[in-house]
Amino acid sequence: xxxxLDSPWVLRIVALILALLLxxxxxxxxxxxxxxxxxxxxAVIRDVPVDVFYDDKxxxxxxxxxTVDVTIKGPMTLVLQAQASKDFxxxxxxxxxxxxxxxxxxxxENISEKLQVTLDPAIVKVNIEEKVTQEFRVDPExxxxxxxxxxxxxxxxxxxxxxxxxxxxxxxxxxxxxxxxVTGEQGLKEPFSQVAAVKxxxxxxxxxxxxxxxxxxxxxVDIGAYSxxxxxxxxxxxxxxNGITVNxxxxxxxKVRVYGRKSMIDTLTAIPLExxxxxxxxxxxxxxxxxLPEGVTKISDPKIKVKADITKVEQEKTTTTTTTNPPAxxxxxxxxxxxxxxxxxxNTPPPxxxxxxxxxx
Numbered sequence: 329x330x331x332x333l334d335s336p337w338v339l340r341i342v343a344l345i346l347a348l349l350l351x352x353x354x355x356x357x358x359x360x361x362x363x364x365x366x367x368x369x370x371a372v373i374r375d376v377p378v379d380v381f382y383d384d385k386x387x388x389x390x391x392x393x394x395t396v397d398v399t400i401k402g403p404m405t406l407v408l409q410a411q412a413s414k415d416f417x418x419x420x421x422x423x424x425x426x427x428x429x430x431x432x433x434x435x436x437e438n439i440s441e442k443l444q445v446t447l448d449p450a451i452v453k454v455n456i457e458e459k460v461t462q463e464f465r466v467d468p469e470x471x472x473x474x475x476x477x478x479x480x481x482x483x484x485x486x487x488x489x490x491x492x493x494x495x496x497x498x499x500x501x502x503x504x505x506x507x508x509x510v511t512g513e514q515g516l517k518e519p520f521s522q523v524a525a526v527k528x529x530x531x532x533x534x535x536x537x538x539x540x541x542x543x544x545x546x547x548x549v550d551i552g553a554y555s556x557x558x559x560x561x562x563x564x565x566x567x568x569x570n571g572i573t574v575n576x577x578x579x580x581x582x583k584v585r586v587y588g589r590k591s592m593i594d595t596l597t598a599i600p601l602e603x604x605x606x607x608x609x610x611x612x613x614x615x616x617x618x619x620l621p622e623g624v625t626k627i628s629d630p631k632i633k634v635k636a637d638i639t640k641v642e643q644e645k646t647t648t649t650t651t652t653n654p655p656a657x658x659x660x661x662x663x664x665x666x667x668x669x670x671x672x673x674x675n676t677p678p679p680x681x682x683x684x685x686x687x688x689x
Contacts, residue, residue, distance in 0.1 A: 369404040371411045372397060378434065379419040382456070387427070388496040390537065391454035392420055396434065402443035410439060418447065422456060429455050457496035464506040465490050466526060468547045475551065476517035478589040478625070482550040484510070491526055491545070495538030503538075504531040508545050521548045553587040553625065560584055560618075560632060561598040566606040571641045574608055578635040584618070585628035592623020601632050608636045 375395040382389055396418055400407055410416065416438040422430070433451050468484035475481065486508055493500065508524040524547050528536045560582055568574050584599055603616055613635045618627050 367404050368402060369407045370399065370401040371407050372399045373411060373414065374398075376414075376416075376418050379417060380422060381419065382422040382425075384459075386459055388457050388459045388499075389422060389454055390457070390496060391452055392432075393449065393452060397448040398436070399446040399448070400439070400443045401446075402440070406440050406443055410443065420452070420454070422454065425456055427456050427458065429453065455496075457498060459494065460497045460500045461492055461494040462500050463490050463492055464503065464528075466506050466508050466545055468508045468510060468524070468545075468549075470510045470512075470549060474512050474514055474516050476515045478554055479517045479551055480554045480590070482552045484550065485548045486545045487548065488542070488545060492541045493528060493538050494541070495536065499536050499538050502530045503528055503536060505529040505533070508547055510547050510549055516549075516551055519548070519550050519552075521546060523547075554590040554593060555585050555587045556593050556596070557583050557585045558596055559598045561600050562634075563600045563602050564605055565602050566604040568605040568608060568638075572609065573639045573641055574605060574636060575639060576637040577603060577608075578637075580633045580635070581629055584632075586621075586624045587626040588624040592621075596621060596624075599627070601634075603634055608638060611636055611638050 374397045376398050377395055378393055380389060380392050398416075398418065400410055416436060418434055418436045420432050420434055422432065425432075430453070431451055432454050434447050434449070436445055436447065439445055466486040466489060468486045470481060470484065472481055491506065493503065493506070505528070507527050507529065509527065510522050510524050512520070512522070523544050525544050526540050526542075528538050528540060530536055560579055562577060562579055564577075579601060586593055586596070586599060599618065599621065601616060601618060603614075607614065613633050615631045615633055617631050618629070620627065
């Protein structure tokens, strides 16, 4: 083996073989096909906006995506240039299409012809409809769970009360709710105003793709204490003075509005008015203060008028006693004493005794 390696011919043959292998290796590296493979690149440009060309004054188009993903493949320099500048555009030309549904192939422009371009999606299903504008009333809404206990929502007013909604004819026909939702913190108990966005929903509460003018409204929210109107029931307490008979008591008003916690007020059927008969001394109109039942914070009429009709019995008894008692006995005159002189012979008549009838007369 060592003798073979020492031979110059053997070394020449090995050197030739190595030279041939190196030659063919370099030739393969420099071949045109391999140059192409090494210089090609692929890139994906995401969220490229889609432009749409149609009669936007009279028509509405739905189904066109707002953005698409663009895949470009080609020479590295062109790919990197397109990826960096993004000066190309993607569009859908619907100017020659009629009202109805269509399958439309998206197009692109300002991209080198040496690049392979793929759009995702490449074909979209669009619907071309008549544009309709209609006026709708806005219904404000508020979650009543935000109200303080004992308070209720008296009402809400939106300003403006109506808005103009523009969209496809099918979308306008599907409108079921036009709402302006008012929000707030827990424990609302005072009236307030708030600017709220207008929402347009179908019957399944799905948001519709329409244009709203104006997009917001000012909502006036009226919040007040819970109240009910209840009858006033007369409740007599105490005892009338001797000689006074209370014939009738008439109250005014007969109904009052009470405010307070709903759970407590809903259990009430009437509001008692305590009238102290010992304070009724003559026929006239009195005022008695209402006592607040448990759970009631306020009453519309805190004082109730009571008209009293009485009879004073003591005066009638006194008059009857004066007319029915027998007269007092008349004292009997004493006999004349001896010292009394006898009547003279003059014409003066002697004194006579008065009878009871003369006294009574």
